[in-house]
Amino acid sequence: MVVSGRPILHLLLFCCLSLQAFGSRVNIVTNGYRDIVVAISPDVSPNQADDLLNKLKLLITEASFDLYEATRHRSYIESVNILIPQTWVNVTANASTWENFPDAEIQIDNPSWRYGDKPYTVQLGGCGDPGEYIHLTPNYVMNFDTDPYKFDFGPAGKVFVREWARLRYGVFEEHGYTGDDSAFPMFYRSSSTQQSTDLVPNVCSNELVDFTYDYGCRVDPQTGLYDTNCTYSFTDQFKPESSIMSDYRMLPSAMHFCDDEESSLHKHNRQAPNKHNAVCDTESVWSVISRHADFAGNNNLPASIANLNPRFNVVRVLNGARYVLVTDVSSSMNSFNRIGRLYDSARRWIKYDIPDGTSLGIIKFSTAATLLSGMTVVNDATRQQLMNKIPNTAAGSTCIGCGLQIAIDILKPSGNGGIIVLVTDGVENVHPFIIEMTPQLIAAQVQVVSIAFGRAAENEIEVLATKTNGKSFFIDDEGSSDPLNDAFIGSLTYLPAVPLEDMTVLLKQTKYQNDTTFHDSAIVDFTVGRNLTFRIDYTNKSHLLSFSVVSPISGTVYNNLTHDEPAKLAYIVINGTAEIGQWDFTLTVSSSPTDYVSVIVTSKSKTSSGPITVECTFDEGTVKHPTIKPIRLVADVKQGQNRVIGAHVQAHIERPDSALQVINLVDTGSGSDTEKNDGKYSRYYIDPSQAGRYTMACVVNNAESAYIDDGKAGQQRTTMGDFNRVQSGGAFRVETPLTTPYPPSRVTDLKVVAIQVDQMSVTIEWTATGQQLDQGIATEYLVKYSDAFDNLLEGNFNSNLSVAFEQQDVLDGSLQPLESGSKQRVTLALPRTTDDVTYYIATKAFNIDSASSNISNIVSVQIVPIKPPSTQRPTTTTKAPEMTTSVNTGCNSVLTSPNGLLESPNFPGPYPNNYDCRWTVRVASGSKIRLTFSHFDIETFDFVEVYNGASVSSAQLLLKHTGAIVPEDVVSPSNEILVRFATDGTGNYFIGWRATVIP
Numbered sequence: 001m002v003v004s005g006r007p008i009l010h011l012l013l014f015c016c017l018s019l020q021a022f023g024s025r026v027n028i029v030t031n032g033y034r035d036i037v038v039a040i041s042p043d044v045s046p047n048q049a050d051d052l053l054n055k056l057k058l059l060i061t062e063a064s065f066d067l068y069e070a071t072r073h074r075s076y077i078e079s080v081n082i083l084i085p086q087t088w089v090n091v092t093a094n095a096s097t098w099e100n101f102p103d104a105e106i107q108i109d110n111p112s113w114r115y116g117d118k119p120y121t122v123q124l125g126g127c128g129d130p131g132e133y134i135h136l137t138p139n140y141v142m143n144f145d146t147d148p149y150k151f152d153f154g155p156a157g158k159v160f161v162r163e164w165a166r167l168r169y170g171v172f173e174e175h176g177y178t179g180d181d182s183a184f185p186m187f188y189r190s191s192s193t194q195q196s197t198d199l200v201p202n203v204c205s206n207e208l209v210d211f212t213y214d215y216g217c218r219v220d221p222q223t224g225l226y227d228t229n230c231t232y233s234f235t236d237q238f239k240p241e242s243s244i245m246s247d248y249r250m251l252p253s254a255m256h257f258c259d260d261e262e263s264s265l266h267k268h269n270r271q272a273p274n275k276h277n278a279v280c281d282t283e284s285v286w287s288v289i290s291r292h293a294d295f296a297g298n299n300n301l302p303a304s305i306a307n308l309n310p311r312f313n314v315v316r317v318l319n320g321a322r323y324v325l326v327t328d329v330s331s332s333m334n335s336f337n338r339i340g341r342l343y344d345s346a347r348r349w350i351k352y353d354i355p356d357g358t359s360l361g362i363i364k365f366s367t368a369a370t371l372l373s374g375m376t377v378v379n380d381a382t383r384q385q386l387m388n389k390i391p392n393t394a395a396g397s398t399c400i401g402c403g404l405q406i407a408i409d410i411l412k413p414s415g416n417g418g419i420i421v422l423v424t425d426g427v428e429n430v431h432p433f434i435i436e437m438t439p440q441l442i443a444a445q446v447q448v449v450s451i452a453f454g455r456a457a458e459n460e461i462e463v464l465a466t467k468t469n470g471k472s473f474f475i476d477d478e479g480s481s482d483p484l485n486d487a488f489i490g491s492l493t494y495l496p497a498v499p500l501e502d503m504t505v506l507l508k509q510t511k512y513q514n515d516t517t518f519h520d521s522a523i524v525d526f527t528v529g530r531n532l533t534f535r536i537d538y539t540n541k542s543h544l545l546s547f548s549v550v551s552p553i554s555g556t557v558y559n560n561l562t563h564d565e566p567a568k569l570a571y572i573v574i575n576g577t578a579e580i581g582q583w584d585f586t587l588t589v590s591s592s593p594t595d596y597v598s599v600i601v602t603s604k605s606k607t608s609s610g611p612i613t614v615e616c617t618f619d620e621g622t623v624k625h626p627t628i629k630p631i632r633l634v635a636d637v638k639q640g641q642n643r644v645i646g647a648h649v650q651a652h653i654e655r656p657d658s659a660l661q662v663i664n665l666v667d668t669g670s671g672s673d674t675e676k677n678d679g680k681y682s683r684y685y686i687d688p689s690q691a692g693r694y695t696m697a698c699v700v701n702n703a704e705s706a707y708i709d710d711g712k713a714g715q716q717r718t719t720m721g722d723f724n725r726v727q728s729g730g731a732f733r734v735e736t737p738l739t740t741p742y743p744p745s746r747v748t749d750l751k752v753v754a755i756q757v758d759q760m761s762v763t764i765e766w767t768a769t770g771q772q773l774d775q776g777i778a779t780e781y782l783v784k785y786s787d788a789f790d791n792l793l794e795g796n797f798n799s800n801l802s803v804a805f806e807q808q809d810v811l812d813g814s815l816q817p818l819e820s821g822s823k824q825r826v827t828l829a830l831p832r833t834t835d836d837v838t839y840y841i842a843t844k845a846f847n848i849d850s851a852s853s854n855i856s857n858i859v860s861v862q863i864v865p866i867k868p869p870s871t872q873r874p875t876t877t878t879k880a881p882e883m884t885t886s887v888n889t890g891c892n893s894v895l896t897s898p899n900g901l902l903e904s905p906n907f908p909g910p911y912p913n914n915y916d917c918r919w920t921v922r923v924a925s926g927s928k929i930r931l932t933f934s935h936f937d938i939e940t941f942d943f944v945e946v947y948n949g950a951s952v953s954s955a956q957l958l959l960k961h962t963g964a965i966v967p968e969d970v971v972s973p974s975n976e977i978l979v980r981f982a983t984d985g986t987g988n989y990f991i992g993w994r995a996t997v998i999p
Contacts, residue, residue, distance in 0.1 A: 024130065024168075025098070025445065025469060026105060026168075028299075028300055030300070030303070031073075031074060031075055031076060031300045031305060032075070032076055032077070032305075033075060033078055033079075035079060035081060036077060036080045036081070036106070037080075037103070037105055038056065038080060038082045038083070038104060038107075038108065039083040039099065039100070039101040039104030039108070039497075040052075040083065040109075041101065041107065041108060041497065042085040042087060042101075042496075042497050042498055043109065043499050043500055043608075044110065046085070046088045046091070049088055049090070049091050050091065051142065052108075052138060052142060053084075053091070053314060055141050055142055055144070056108070057310075057312050059144050059156050059157070059160065060080055060160070060312075061310060062156060063157040063158075063160035063161055063164070064076045064077035064309065064310050065308050066155075066160070066161045066255070067160075067161045068305065068308050069255050070161050070165075070244055071289070073302040073303060073305070074294075074301065074302055076305055076308045076310075077308075077310040079312075080311070080312050080313070081096075081312075081313045081315055082313070083100070083101065083104065083316070084316045085496075086316060086317045086496045088316060093314045093316035093318075095315065095317075095319060095414075095415070096316055096317050096318070097414075097415045097416045097417030097418075097445065098416055098417030098445040098447065100493075100494050100496070101497035102493060102494075102497070104133060105133060106134045106136060107133050107135055107136070108137070108138060108141060111137045111139070111641060112640075112641035112643070113642055113709065113710045113711035114642070114709060115135070117143075117149070117152075117153075118140075119134065119135065119136050119159055119160070119163050120134075120135050121135070121163045121166040121167050122135065122680075123167075123170070123172070124617070124634050124674065124682070125619075125632065125674070126170070126674065127172075127281070127288060128280075128291065128292070129170040130167060130168060130169075130170055131167040131168075132167075133167070134160075134164070134166075134167050140153070144156035153248055154248035154249065154251035155251050158244055158251040158254070159248065159251065161244060162244055162251075165245065165285070165289065168294070169292045169294075170288065170292075171276055171280070171285045171288050171289065172245070172275040172276040172279050173245055173246075173275050173276060174246045174258070174272065174275075174276050174277075175203050175245075175246050175247045176188075176201070176273070176274060178229050178230070178231060179228055179229070181676065183273075183749035183751045184273055184274050184275050184278070185228065185273060185751075186202055186226065186228075186230060186231060186232065187200065187201060187226045187230065187232070188202050188272065188273050189838060189860055199226060201232050201247065202274055203243070203246040203247050203250065203269075203272065204243040204245065204246050204258045204268060204272055204274070204276075204285075205240040205242065205243065205250065205254075205269070206240050206242045206243075206258070206266045206267065207238065207241075209234070210234065210235045210237055210238035211232045211233060211234050211235060211238065212232065212235065212934050212935055213226070213908075213991065214230065214232055217230035217231075217937055217964075226908075226991070234250070239252075239253035241253060241254060241255055242254055242257065242258050242266035243256065243258040243266065243268075244256060244257055245258075245285050257286040257289060258284050259284045259287060260283065260284040260286070266286075268283075268284030268285070268286075270789070271858075273858075273859060277857065278748045278749070279674070279748060281854060317496045319357070319377075320355075320356075320357035320359055320377065321358050321359070321419065321495050321496065322358075322359045322375065322411060322414060322418040322419065323354070323359065323360050323418070323419050323420075323421060323491070324360070324363060324375075324407040324410065324411060324418065324419070324420050324421070325360065325361070325362045325423070326363045326364075326369075326403040326404060326406075326420055326421065326422045326423070327342060327346070327363070327365070327390075327391065327423040327424075328365060328366070328394075328398065328400070328403075328424035328426065328453070329364045329391050329396070330394060330395070330396050330397055330398040330425075330426055331366070331394055331395050331397075332394075332398075332426045333425055335425075335454070335477070336454065336477040336478075338394075338453050338454065338477070339391070339392060339393065341475075342390075342453070342484070343390055343391070343392040344567070344568055345484040345485050346488065347390050347566070348485065348488075349485070349488040350378070350383055350387050350390075351383055351387060351564075351567060352567070353489055353492060354378050355495065356378060356379050356380075357377065357379070358495070359375045359376065360373070360376055360378055360386055361373055361374055361375045361376070361410045361411075362389045362390065363403050363406050363407055363410075364391045365398075365402050366394070366396030367396040367397040367398075367399060367430055368396075368399060368402055369402035369403040371406055372391070373385075373386060373389045375410055375411070375414070397429050397430050398427065398428050398430060399428065399430035399432075400422070400424055400428045400434055400461075401430075401431065401433050401436055401437045402432065403422070404420065404432075404437045404441065405437060405440075408437075408440055408441065408444055411446060416445040416446075417444075417446065417447075418446050418447075419446070419470075419491060420446055420449070421449045421451065421488070422449065422464075423451040423453060424450075424452070424453065424457055424458055424461060425452070425453035425456065426456060427457075427458050428460070434458065434460040434461065434463075434464050438464055438468075441464070441467075442467060442468060446468060447469055447470040447494060448461075448464050448465050448468045449465065449470045449472075449487075450462055450464060450471075450473070451472075451473045451474075451475060451484070451488075452472070452474045452475065452693060453477075454476075455476075455692055455693060457693075459733065459735075462621040462622045462731070462732070463621070463622045465621050466620050466621040466622055471490065471491075471493070472621040472732065472733070473486070473490060473695075473728075473730050473731050474693040474695050474733075476654070476695075478658065482537065482598050482600075483728070486728045487728075490730065499608070500608060500610030501604070501607065501608045501610065504531070504604050505528060505602065505604075505611045505725060506601070506602055507523065507524070507603060507725065507726070508520075508522040508724060508726060509598065509599070509726050510598065511596055511597075512587055512589070512596060512597050512598070512599065513593075513595075513597075514593060515589075516589055517587070517589075518586070518588075519585075520585060520587070520599070521582045521583060521584045521585065522582075522585070522724070523581070523583075523701075523722045523723055523724045524552075524580055524581060524582075524583060525580065525722065525723035526606070527605060527609070527610070527611045527612050527639055527723075528578075528603040528605060528611045528612075529577040529578040529579075529604075529606045530604040530605065531573065531574075531602075531603060531604045532573070532578035532583075532602075532603045533571055533573050534558075534571060534572045534585065534599065534600075535570075535571045535599070535602070536561070536569060536571065536597055536598070536599055537568060537597065537598045538569065538570070538597045539568065539594075539596055539597075540592070540595050541563065541565055541568070542590065543590045543592050543595035543597065544589055544597055545589055546559065546587075547559065547570070547572070547585065547586070548585065548586050549572065549583055550585070551579045551581075552579050552580070552581030552582050552583060553579045553581060554579065558572050558574065559572075560572065577606060580721075581722075582722065585599070609640050610639055610640040611639065612637065612639050612700075613637075613639070614635055614636065614698050614700050614727040615634075615635070615636040616696060616697065616728065617634045617635075617636070617729060618634070618685075618696055618729060618730075618732050619632050619732075620732065621730075621731070621732050622732070622733050622735065623688065623733065623734045623735065624736060625735075625736050626688040626734060626736070627738055627740065627742075630672075630684045630686070630742060630773060631684065631685040631688060632672045632682055632684055632685075633651045633663065633672075633683055633685055633696065633729075634665070634672075634680055634682040635649045635651065635665050635680070635681045635682070635698040635700065635727070636680050636681075637649065637679050637680075637681065637700055637725075639708050642708050642709055642710045643677075643680075643709045644706060644709070644720065645667070645709050646705040646707060647681070647700050647703060647720070648700070648702065649664070649665040649667075649681040649698065649699070650663065650664055650665065650698070650699045650700075651665055651696055651697070651729070652696070652699060653694055653695070653696055654695045655690055655692075655694055656690045656691070656692030656693060657690060661687065663683050663685065663775075665681035665682055665683050666681055666683060666774075666821050667680065668767055668821045670747070670748065670766075670767035670769065670774060671745040671767075671769060671773060671774020671775075671820065671821075672684045672745070672773070672774055673774075676749075679709070683774055684745070684773040684774055686742055686772040686773055689737050689738050689739075690737050691734055691735060691736065691737045692734065693732070693733045694732055694733070695728075695729075695731045696730065696731070696732070697727065697728050697729055698725075698729055699725075699726055700723075700724070700725040700727075701722075701723060701725070702720045705719075706720040706723075707719045707720060708720065741772050741851070742851075743772070743845075743851035743852055743853055744769040744771065744778045744845035744846065744847055744851075744852070745769045745773045745820075746769070746855070746856060747766045747769055747843055747853065747856035748856065748857055749767050750766040750841070750842065750856045750857050750858075750859050751764065751765055751859055752764055752841075752860075754827075755861055755862075755863070759811070759829075760829065760830045760832045760863065761811050761827055761828060761829050762827070762828055762830060762839075763813075763825065763827040764825070764859065765824065765825045766824050766856065767821060767822070768818045769845045769853060771820075771848065772847065775820055777818065778817040778845040778846065779846050779847050779848045780817065781815050781817060781843050781844070781845055781846075782804060782844045782845075782846065782852075783826075783828070783842075783843045784802040784803060784842060784843070785805065785830070785839045785840060785841045785861075786801060786803065786839070787837060787838065787839055787840070788801070788840070789840050792841075792855065793858075794854070797844065797855050805828045809828050809829045810827070810829075811827040811828065812826070813825045813826035814826060817845070830861070836862070836863065838861065839862075840859070840860050840861075841859050842855050842856050842857070843856045844856070900921070900997040901994065901995070901996055901997070902919055902921075902931075902994070902995045902996075902997060903992065903993065904917075904981055904992030904993050904994075905917070907992040907993065907994055908935065908991040908992060908994075909991060910990065910991075910992075911938075911983060911990070911992045912983065913984065914984065915982070916980070916981075916982045916983075917980065917981040918978060918979070918981075919979045920950050920976065920978050921977045921978075923975045923976075923999040924999070926975065927975050927999045928971055928972050928974070928975065928999070929971070929972040929975065929977050929997060929999060930970070930971050930998045930999070931946060931970040931971075931972075931979070931995050931996075931997060932969045932995060932996045932998065933967055933969075933993060933994070934966070934994050934995065935966065935992075935993055935994040936963075936965065936967060936993045937990045937991045937992065937993065938962060938963070938990050938992060939962075939983070939984075941962075942962060942983040942984060942990075943960055943982055944979065945957060945959065945961075945979070945980040945982075946958045946960075946970050946977055946979050946980075947977060947978040947980070948972050948973050948977060949974060949976055952978065958970050964990075981993075
């Protein structure tokens with residue numbers, strides 16, 4: 001950002017900063033959720049702003065009533081703060097205090113190609129872990145109550161409740177997906193008493209699913225299931241009351257979550273192969289919700305609430321963000337020149353990074369605290385005055401609470417909120433302590449950004465940052481000033497959000513020392529190029545002898561540095577739009593062994609589409625017991641709202657002993673990564689073996705196949721070319737180090753690839769887990785099967801109720817573990833049988849210490865042995881026509897019951913060739929017959945005919961139909977019809993047809 005005409009860009013802007021895991025300020029009091037924040041992106045046009053706000057209020061009001069019902073009268077939405085962009089000056093709004101866009105529970109922003117206007121929730125964690133935010137588009141908000149949007153997405157209030165359940169309670173969807181890559185199919189075969197034994201949609205419902213197959217469905221001969229692109233439609237008669245997490249087309253009637261209680265009217269379907277069952281180990285959605293702190297321990301029991309209408313408060317940043325720098329000047333700050341480094345970095349922060357209009361206060365503390373500057377609006381007239389207030393001497397003890405108290409006092413006159421940047425290097429030894437001040441800070445809704453100077457800094461500062469929804473940074477005494485500069489810039493994530501085109505990203509940041517000449521380069525990709533800046537930070541101006549950079553296409557040389565000696569930096573700004581490609585630079589310095597320079601390269605977006613950005617995150621600032629909850633490292637790589645797929649992403653972790661570890665982050669949908677190819681790369685950190693502070697940074701570049709998922713395919717795909725991004729992730733502190741290695745992660749994407757009925761074998765596939773969690777190579781997989789689902793659940797898996805596949809059962813592939821993230825595929829022999837049988841399969845992984853993962857998701861395999869067609873003499877009273885000897889007639893019959901079901905042989909599945917089946921349907925005299933087809937999918941050379949009466953007569957033909965479109969109902973003129981199904985000799989994989997007879 002260029003501040004007040006100064007040509008220096010600060011390193012990172014708000015979307016691209018480290019955002020530690022979701023920490024919501026929302027609380028629930030007497031059943032009402034308070035202080036939910038809905039933030040509107042600055043990229044959303046102010047056109048129709050008032051209409052958008054009115055529609056948003058209507059949507060959330062509808063959701064409050066639906067939430068009350070769905071949570072069994074235990075919660076509703078009491079109050080909502082709507083944060084509008086700072087540029088929406090024509091909209092009446094109150095002054096915002098603590099609200100900001102990155103931390104908002106609901107973000108209103110432009111659509112991505114992947115989702116369009118569909119509401120969705122970003123979830124990085126596992127079962128019971130809160131999500132990041134709910135994404136709604138302006139179009140969705142404006143049109144949610146129109147028929148097309150209801151048809152496409154469902155009733156908006158219930159849609160919101162479903163997304164809220166993901167965000168707040170950490171539950172997942174209970175439905176399948178189309179596509180070959182999905183581990184959660186659209187259909188499955190169930191042995192549950194809740195479902196029929198036919199192929200049924202993959203949903204959780206309190207009723208038997210009444211549905212029809214959509215056009216073109218075929219049974220996949222490899223799996224016995226419908227092909228991966230087959231979908232279904234519910235009949236008008238299907239009106240289930242649960243589950244609200246299932247198919248959106250169930251939402252008009254569905255109002256409840258499924259649960260595990262045996263007597264429940266909304267019994268959970270554990271067997272459905274959906275994501276919730278996979279991630280939450282078959283536990284019901286309501287059971288997971290009931291464990292949440294909002295409801296656990298009899299919190300917020302069912303209550304009769306007379307008024308479920310939320311209160312709305314529209315807010316906007318009116319007077320700029322409010323920051324208070326609270327800095328340690330105790331005697332220990334003299335060590336390692338901490339006070340000098342703080343002096344340089346804080347002054348640089350004020351001069352170059354804090355935007356005009358921001359209010360800043362400055363406080364120092366040692367034995368007591370002193371107000372150096374009250375809240376002052378930053379501008380050209382005040383910057384130097386504020387810079388002059390930064391202390392450069394240190395003495396005395398450490399009273400952190402004293403500084404925090406004054407910070408609260410100077411923020412209070414403008415209301416709640418504000419950001420405290422707390423810098424300290426020592427252990428507090430004078431009251432009030434941090435723990436005494438924390439309740440006041442939380443009550444005042446202040447966010448604390450902690451900067452720990454040295455490894456002896458007070459441990460409570462990370463706890464304070466976590467509790468106030470702030471972030472933490474650590475500065476190594478042996479390092480350069482770069483991390484301190486990054487920490488100060490990182491605190492600016494709480495400034496008002498800016499449009500995509502105004503974002504600045506870090507392309508390169510490298511420290512150079514112990515040589516005199518360095519040759520290096522920075523990559524300018526096609527998404528950036530405006531305000532390309534090469535900034536050189538130095539310890540001593542005389543150490544920097546020269547710097548020059550060459551453009552990649554024209555070969556233009558830039559070497560005229562602008563120096564800012566008080567800030568100890570120099571820079572070159574490339575005017576206009578920089579050329580795409582590799583910018584080579586040469587750095588020449590003195591031979592001083594103690595001095596160093598750092599080169600920082602930044603640029604703004606070339607277009608309104610925005611640059612490629614990286615958000616570098618971890619779970620929380622204080623890790624008390626990593627054994628219980630492993631640390632998840634995440635990098636979110638995207639351009640605007642579109643994800644970047646196939647990038648090479650690394651997390652650089654500096655341990656308390658200063659050792660550097662490099663961890664490859666992956667987007668495989670396994671282990672710590674909850675969804676494949678969503679642009680969120682992750683891994684667990686498996687080596688928190690030292691107590692102390694760890695720092696994290698993310699490094700991202702092209703892996704030759706990286707592309708932007710913007711809807712283009714094949715050769716039209718938007719490939720990335722060369723690009724680089726570097727992003728600080730802040731610091732976390734481990735209290736209790738890990739002493740025992742982790743077990744492997746649980747497999748959550750086990751799926752059936754093929755069934756070979758003639759060989760009585762099955763091919764299964766899963767993503768390999770690791771030796772420890774999702775890293776390394778597991779020692780062994782134990783794959784077991786049973787004809788009973790419950791025999792593979794926890795508690796039964798290790799018993800003899802299920803059977804382990806042995807090496808002699810392996811027909812193809814191998815059970816030998818592969819590198820984590822790889823695809824494991826193996827074909828296994830099943831017991832031979834002449835009966836129809838459903839087998840269930842699951843796996844566990846073991847490491848070298850015999851520690852095992854939890855049981856994987858459970859998949860089902862239905863074996864229907866191939867049987868010869870029946871040759872039994874028909875007993876029908878309707879005579880079959882003359883046929884050739886190759887035609888079978890074993891399906892002829894008479895139906896005289898008031899209601900009945902007709903279907904093709906082997907439905908749903910490939911029916912026999914050379915058949916001529918005839919059914920005579922006869923009801924009471926004077927009645928008529930209605931024949932309703934629910935499914936229809938036959939080869940075009942095969943056909944179904946319906947005749948009035950009991951014989952084939954062209955004059956009495958009521959219907960002749962073929963293909964895959966379900967025909968209209970047939971109503972007979974008399975009390976008798978004949979249904980004929982004729983097939984030729986051509987093989988097929990069509991599923992056949994089914995019809996219901998109703999008098």
